[in-house]
Amino acid sequence: MVPDWKTKGKRRTLADSFGDAARGVLYAVKTERNMRIHVTAAVYVLFFSRFLGVTRGEYAALLLAVALVITAEGFNTAIEMLCDFAQKSYNRFIGRTKDIAAGAVLVSAVFAAFVGVTVLWRPAELWALAQTIFTSPVYCPLFVLAAALALLFIFAGPEKIAGWFERKKKK
Ligand SMILES: Nc1ncnc2c1ncn2[C@@H]1O[C@H](COP(=O)(O)OP(=O)(O)OP(=O)(O)O)[C@@H](O)[C@H]1O
Numbered sequence: 160m161v162p163d164w165k166t167k168g169k170r171r172t173l174a175d176s177f178g179d180a181a182r183g184v185l186y187a188v189k190t191e192r193n194m195r196i197h198v199t200a201a202v203y204v205l206f207f208s209r210f211l212g213v214t215r216g217e218y219a220a221l222l223l224a225v226a227l228v229i230t231a232e233g234f235n236t237a238i239e240m241l242c243d244f245a246q247k248s249y250n251r252f253i254g255r256t257k258d259i260a261a262g263a264v265l266v267s268a269v270f271a272a273f274v275g276v277t278v279l280w281r282p283a284e285l286w287a288l289a290q291t292i293f294t295s296p297v298y299c300p301l302f303v304l305a306a307a308l309a310l311l312f313i314f315a316g317p318e319k320i321a322g323w324f325e326r327k328k329k330k
Pocket residue numbers: 193239246247248249250251253254255257258261
């Protein structure tokens with residue numbers, strides 16, 4: 160049941176629902192550092208695994224592992240927000256609720272890491288990929304730049320980065 164303040168008397172479309180969901184994902188990425196860590200790790204794993212000769216089935220396993228962690232982190236973020244809204248002061252049930260939600264993320268991340276190691280532990284291919292990247296005058300700086308941007312994205316976050324640009328514009 161969607162309250163009337165949201166629909167303003169209009170029928171909600173499928174596009175409205177997708178819009179809300181996309182906003183939710185973006186909000187979690189913007190506000191949660193852990194979500195940004197998962198998203199960045201996912202981009203790296205899914206991108207570089209293409210160069211390691213993984214099969215379609217193995218790639219599907221990686222996709223599922225990524226989806227599991229990001230989904231768990233999304234639920235954890237939502238539960239944390241609800242808890243903070245419902246209870247500002249100390250409450251042991253709130254504490255336990257948050258711990259269980261965080262535990263679910265941990266379990267999914269540990270198993271995703273097992274999947275990643277099982278699929279991607281190919282020393283010969285990894286060594287060849289590393290050599291290709293670090294001996295290339297093009298790929299090496301690109302890799303370093305991408306790593307620096309990834310760290311900035313994780314630890315500063317899109318909001319802080321946008322704030323820096325806005326402050327520069329105002330000067
Ligand atoms: N209202 C509360 N009452 C009791 N314990 C709480 C409460 N709020 C937080 N805690 C405890 O502190 C822990 C961390 O809280 P919270 O998840 O809000 O911090 P966070 O820094 O946002 O965590 P995360 O790193 O998972 O994003 C919880 O797992 C819980 O154990």
